[in-house]
Amino acid sequence: MARKSKGYRSRTRSLLHKKPREKGKVGLSKLLQDYNPGDRVCIRIDPGIHKGMPHRRFQGRIGTIAEKRGRAYVVEILTGNEKRNIIARPEHLQPYEGEEHA
Numbered sequence: 001m002a003r004k005s006k007g008y009r010s011r012t013r014s015l016l017h018k019k020p021r022e023k024g025k026v027g028l029s030k031l032l033q034d035y036n037p038g039d040r041v042c043i044r045i046d047p048g049i050h051k052g053m054p055h056r057r058f059q060g061r062i063g064t065i066a067e068k069r070g071r072a073y074v075v076e077i078l079t080g081n082e083k084r085n086i087i088a089r090p091e092h093l094q095p096y097e098g099e100e101h102a
Contacts, residue, residue, distance in 0.1 A: 016047035052089025
């Protein structure tokens with residue numbers, strides 16, 4: 001019996017897919033979106049771009065921009081009681097305008 005693959009994108013068939021109208025290249029406004037430290041962002045993985053893609057367990061998580069690192073951003077996420085730093089490019093981030101639920 002073959003061993004199950006445990007790659008970086010394993011078991012993401014339904015999680016990382018685009019709807020037909022979303023397919024194609026990413027718009028420039030998404031790529032040129034500028035974030036400042038302290039901004040709240042939501043991690044929305046774009047499956048069409050593999051570079052700077054965070055792990056699938058962080059899909060839909062909300063975090064705070066800690067710093068800029070090259071073209072990417074360091075996003076601080078609270079997982080349980082632990083703070084995690086995720087490095088993601090702006091294609092996989094979107095501004096968060098929701099209210100706090102603490």
